[in-house]
Amino acid sequence: xxxxxxxxxxxxxxxxxxxxxxxxxxxxxxxxxxxxxxxxxxxxxxxxxxxxxxxxxxxxxxxxxxxxxxxxxxxxxxxxxxxxxxxxxxxxxxxxxxxxxxxxxxxxxxxxxxxxxxxxxxxxxxxxxxxxxxxxxxxxxxxxxxxxxxxxxxxxxxxxxxxxxxxxxxxxxxxxxxxxxxxxxxxxxxxxxxxxxxxxxxxxxxxxxxxxxxxxxxxxxxxxxxxxxxxxxxxxxxxxxxxxxxxxxxxxxxxxxxxxxxxxxxxxxxxxxxxxxxxxxxxxxxxxxxxxxxxxxxxxxxxxxxxxxxxxxxxxxxxxxxxxxxxxxxxxxxxxxxxxxxxxxxxxxxxxxxxxxxxxxxxxxxxxxxxxxxxxxxxxxxxxxxxxxxxxxxxxxxxxxxxxxxxxxxxxxxxxxxxxxxxxxxxxxxxxxxxxxxxxxxxxxxxxxxxxxxxxxxxxxxxxxxxxxxxxxxxxxxxxxxxxxxxxxxx
Amino acid sequence: xxxxxxxxxxxxxxxxxxxxxxxxxxxxxxxxxxxxxxxxxxxxxxxxxxxxxxxxxxxxxxxxxxxxxxxxxxxxxxxxxxxxxxxxxxxxxxxxxxxxxxxxxxxxxxxxxxxxxxxxxxxxxxxxxxxxxxxxxxxxxxxxxxxxxxxxxxxxxxxxxxxxxxxxxxxxxxxxxxxxxxxxxxxxxxxxxxxxxxxxxxxxxxxxxxxxxxxxxxxxxxxxxxxxxxxxxxxxxxxxxxxxxxxxxxxxxxxxxxxxxxxxxxxxxxxxxxxxxxxxxxxxxxxxxxxxxxxxxxxxxxxxxxxxxxxxxxxxxxxxxxxxxxxxxxxxxxxxxxxxxxxxxxxxxxxxxxxxxxxxxxxxxxxxxxxxxxxxxxxxxxxxxxxxxxxxxxxxxxxxxxxxxxxxxxxxxxxxxxxxxxxxxxxxxxxxxxxxxxxxxxxxxxxxxxxxxxxxxxxxxxxxxxxxxxxxxxxxxxxxxxxxxxxxxxxxxx
Numbered sequence: 001x002x003x004x005x006x007x008x009x010x011x012x013x014x015x016x017x018x019x020x021x022x023x024x025x026x027x028x029x030x031x032x033x034x035x036x037x038x039x040x041x042x043x044x045x046x047x048x049x050x051x052x053x054x055x056x057x058x059x060x061x062x063x064x065x066x067x068x069x070x071x072x073x074x075x076x077x078x079x080x081x082x083x084x085x086x087x088x089x090x091x092x093x094x095x096x097x098x099x100x101x102x103x104x105x106x107x108x109x110x111x112x113x114x115x116x117x118x119x120x121x122x123x124x125x126x127x128x129x130x131x132x133x134x135x136x137x138x139x140x141x142x143x144x145x146x147x148x149x150x151x152x153x154x155x156x157x158x159x160x161x162x163x164x165x166x167x168x169x170x171x172x173x174x175x176x177x178x179x180x181x182x183x184x185x186x187x188x189x190x191x192x193x194x195x196x197x198x199x200x201x202x203x204x205x206x207x208x209x210x211x212x213x214x215x216x217x218x219x220x221x222x223x224x225x226x227x228x229x230x231x232x233x234x235x236x237x238x239x240x241x242x243x244x245x246x247x248x249x250x251x252x253x254x255x256x257x258x259x260x261x262x263x264x265x266x267x268x269x270x271x272x273x274x275x276x277x278x279x280x281x282x283x284x285x286x287x288x289x290x291x292x293x294x295x296x297x298x299x300x301x302x303x304x305x306x307x308x309x310x311x312x313x314x315x316x317x318x319x320x321x322x323x324x325x326x327x328x329x330x331x332x333x334x335x336x337x338x339x340x341x342x343x344x345x346x347x348x349x350x351x352x353x354x355x356x357x358x359x360x361x362x363x364x365x366x367x368x369x370x371x372x373x374x375x376x377x378x379x380x381x382x383x384x385x386x387x388x389x390x391x392x393x394x395x396x397x398x399x400x401x402x403x404x405x406x407x408x409x410x411x412x413x414x415x416x417x418x419x420x421x422x423x424x425x426x427x428x429x430x431x432x433x434x435x436x437x438x439x440x441x442x443x444x445x446x447x448x449x450x451x452x453x454x455x456x457x458x459x460x461x462x463x464x465x466x467x468x469x470x471x472x473x474x475x476x477x478x479x480x481x482x483x484x485x486x487x488x489x490x491x
Numbered sequence: 492x493x494x495x496x497x498x499x500x501x502x503x504x505x506x507x508x509x510x511x512x513x514x515x516x517x518x519x520x521x522x523x524x525x526x527x528x529x530x531x532x533x534x535x536x537x538x539x540x541x542x543x544x545x546x547x548x549x550x551x552x553x554x555x556x557x558x559x560x561x562x563x564x565x566x567x568x569x570x571x572x573x574x575x576x577x578x579x580x581x582x583x584x585x586x587x588x589x590x591x592x593x594x595x596x597x598x599x600x601x602x603x604x605x606x607x608x609x610x611x612x613x614x615x616x617x618x619x620x621x622x623x624x625x626x627x628x629x630x631x632x633x634x635x636x637x638x639x640x641x642x643x644x645x646x647x648x649x650x651x652x653x654x655x656x657x658x659x660x661x662x663x664x665x666x667x668x669x670x671x672x673x674x675x676x677x678x679x680x681x682x683x684x685x686x687x688x689x690x691x692x693x694x695x696x697x698x699x700x701x702x703x704x705x706x707x708x709x710x711x712x713x714x715x716x717x718x719x720x721x722x723x724x725x726x727x728x729x730x731x732x733x734x735x736x737x738x739x740x741x742x743x744x745x746x747x748x749x750x751x752x753x754x755x756x757x758x759x760x761x762x763x764x765x766x767x768x769x770x771x772x773x774x775x776x777x778x779x780x781x782x783x784x785x786x787x788x789x790x791x792x793x794x795x796x797x798x799x800x801x802x803x804x805x806x807x808x809x810x811x812x813x814x815x816x817x818x819x820x821x822x823x824x825x826x827x828x829x830x831x832x833x834x835x836x837x838x839x840x841x842x843x844x845x846x847x848x849x850x851x852x853x854x855x856x857x858x859x860x861x862x863x864x865x866x867x868x869x870x871x872x873x874x875x876x877x878x879x880x881x882x883x884x885x886x887x888x889x890x891x892x893x894x895x896x897x898x899x900x901x902x903x904x905x906x907x908x909x910x911x912x913x914x915x916x917x918x919x920x921x922x923x924x925x926x927x928x929x930x931x932x933x934x935x936x937x938x939x940x941x942x943x944x945x946x947x948x949x950x951x952x953x954x955x956x957x958x959x960x961x962x963x964x965x966x967x968x969x970x971x972x973x974x975x976x977x978x979x980x981x982x983x984x985x
Contacts, residue, residue, distance in 0.1 A: 067968075067970065068892075068969055068970040069974060070970065070973040070974060070977055108865075108866075111865075137887050137891070140886045140891070141886050144880060147928070148931075148935055151935060158936065159936055162932070163928060163932070166924070166928055167921065167924060167925060167928075170885075170924055171921050174917040174921055175914070175917070177895070178898065178913055178914055181895070181898055181899050181902045181913075182910070184899065185899075185902055185905065
């Protein structure tokens with residue numbers, strides 16, 4: 001069993017054991033087992049980074065064995081520079097979520113933890129699959145635990161949110177399924193992704209495939225105008241669910257663009273790049289403005305996620321190495337920052353049971369330690385140099401200016417909006433005199449919450465100050481992808 | 492021409508017939524309210540029959556018996572093996588339900604089920620119009636009686652009447668169609684008919700005229716729109732254990748006669764019947780899925796969902812012959828076979844949970860009766876959720892691969908119309924996902940309305956757990972069952 005298999009199945013096995021054997025009465029033990037499972041899952045991803053060979057675009061840690069003979073589907077795993085960092089990121093966020101939900105979740109703890117661990121394994125499976133059907137199975141299977149997480153532990157309007165999440169994303173992926181089967185037949189009966197990358201396709205076929213993939217991935221990212229499910233779902237989901245959704249699940253869509261849309265339909269990708277850039281800019285500018293007027297902290301961060309993911313898709317479709325590397329860095333950075341933002345809101349919500357900005361004010365007086373962390377994450381969210389948020393956005397903006405000054409200008413304006421909504425929220429929630437008696441009675445974060453915040457703060461700062469380990473691994477693969485996409489595949 | 496080989500091909504059926512008679516007689520001396528002795532003997536019989544069929548199927552031979560009236564081939568034996576297992580599981584799930592409702596005063600439930608199964612066996616192995624019709628009547632007559640088994644119950648009696656009248660009409664259709672073909676080709680034997688039709692000497696109009704009636708009769712039995720009217724009423728009205736007896740194993744037999752009559756018998760007319768099936772499946776997907784949304788009764792919802800699922804299964808059957816070329820046949824028919832087998836497996840689990848939750852004086856057939864099941868029993872809620880996600884076609888559950896196979900068969904035809912059908916079918920499964928998810932929602936997100944403990948015998952517990960686990964395990968490793976269907980259809984088409 002290879003390292004990638006271990007990374008996928010370790011959390012799933014732990015999750016399955018928790019689901020099968022956990023009882024409501026043993027919540028304490030369940031939490032510890034979940035933590036051990038999450039840490040074990042993280043531990044097995046570290047050698048993947050350690051053993052990764054730089055300077056090549058080849059797939060590494062490849063595992064391949066037949067799975068479903070009738071359709072020549074293989075259990076085919078591997079990572080390259082594009083997917084490498086997403087694997088440990090997923091495992092890391094899972095550890096964080098298990099820690100962050102320690103006290104917040106008191107009902108059916110074993111099912112909650114089990115669902116998150118299984119979800120973690122499935123998402124790693126998405127990033128590591130080199131067989132399209134294996135990818136699809138993992139991609140779709142993530143819907144089940146997330147649906148249950150939102151629906152069982154969510155807020156008052158959780159049922160609407162759970163259905164919207166499931167059906168909205170299912171709609172997109174079903175169209176992709178038709179596209180996958182079409183490609184299978186075109187490739188003479190193969191679901192092998194790397195074979196598909198070399199498959200010549202006509203212009204019409206490429207356009208149709210591009211939009212079928214677009215339906216699946218744009219909904220997941222989410223891009224404007226199919227982003228409307230995200231704020232609803234974020235508001236209702238439990239804190240851990242929001243964190244995983246923003247940090248990892250959105251990246252499944254962005255990753256899909258890199259692994260499917262661009263290499264399989266390069267000509268269509270170029271042809272429709274204007275549309276993708278336009279939608280990305282709308283997300284960056286318009287959704288940024290929408291974020292500014294939100295009254296609900298979670299909604300605000302949700303809209304800011306859409307805006308930040310706009311940078312990712314913008315970076316992809318500019319087609320130069322700086323933009324693409326920047327977009328991938330932004331994916332990872334947003335994983336840390338958005339998780340931190342949502343967990344920060346969770347800390348407040350656990351104490352006050354409100355997400356309305358108006359219910360807060362002057363939190364810094366009673367929670368100084370927490371406010372310091374919150375300031376750091378807010379700064380990272382608006383892209384302050386020295387934090388993770390800066391690196392990717394800066395690279396993408398630079399690339400955009402290179403490609404076209406006006407695109408760069410529009411993208412850069414997002415930094416202003418980002419600063420505006422993030423800092424304004426910080427001011428209204430944290431600064432000033434205590435807004436009301438509830439705020440006066442707040443207790444600062446405990447050791448466990450401190451640990452969660454500190455781990456994320458280290459990640460955010462480290463990535464901001466020293467992004468080299470992140471960019472180094474992706475150089476080879478990004479260059480290879482761009483070289484591949486530049487060559488027409490028209491028959 | 493009845494040679495020794497003929498008897499060999501029919502050993503499992505003979506065993507079943509003999510045991511059905513023995514059990515009917517022995518039951519007269521059984522006095523316990525749960526009919527333990529009858530139950531055990533019936534299960535042993537079914538187990539032995541299923542095992543025999545599996546052994547035959549693994550032989551992989553295609554043998555004709557009784558002068559070409561009976562065929563013994565892997566497809567038939569596998570379907571019969573699974574049908575026997577499905578009846579067995581149905582009896583396990585339904586026994587305490589039946590006992591609580593005075594349905595076990597006599598042993599009819601067991602003996603009628605065995606005779607119904609015998610009818611399915613005859614249908615599946617029949618290679619002659621009259622033999623198939625004979626099997627069909629044996630099955631349906633037993634089913635009418637089964638539906639009316641709760642004889643003091645108004646709804647059940649009404650359902651039985653409705654089933655009988657519409658079922659008789661359908662049989663009439665089928666028989667009329669068969670007689671038209673007999674008139675045109677001069678033979679009842681499928682092998683002779685296909686030769687005569689392929690020769691092209693008969694008048695096309697006469698053949699197609701008969702074909703229309705045959706397809707209509709088959710559509711009745713499968714329960715697809717517009718011949719679906721009986722499905723919701725019978726599913727709803729019949730006692731739940733009988734609903735499962737009708738909605739489970741007989742689907743396998745119905746699939747078999749579709750293959751025997753349309754593929755083996757009338758393949759030269761494929762262009763004609765494929766068009767008819769296309770219409771049937773499109774309207775079934777549409778009506779089944781849309782009507783299911785509006786249901787509050789779980790059994791009615793599942794009835795409409797069955798209509799939609801059968802529509803999806805038909806999509807595989809209509810993708811076999813493209814532009815007069817049969818290259819896609821093995822692919823398409825084995826996809827449908829896989830679909831129907833996994834559908835039956837999932838249906839068994841679904842109704843198993845409903846039967847388990849029913850108590851004396853409480854039917855548990857509204858969707859809201861499942862409220863908070865996860866809090867009452869995570870195991871049963873888990874089984875139900877797995878079945879629902881599987882019916883919705885979400886990976887990694889077996890229902891996904893069933894849909895995948897059928898869609899692949901459609902798209903492999905490289906025919907624009909068929910690809911359009913595939914897109915339509917996935918859009919419909921999106922609608923389907925909504926009402927399946929609603930069941931999961933009720934079980935997991937809502938607070939329990941009932942707090943009564945769920946009582947289940949060790950047999951029900953074990954079988955239900957295995958059933959749920961199979962839906963998941965076959966979803967993780969579906970290769971074996973797919974290969975089995977592929978080989979069975981390959982032998983059939985040889």
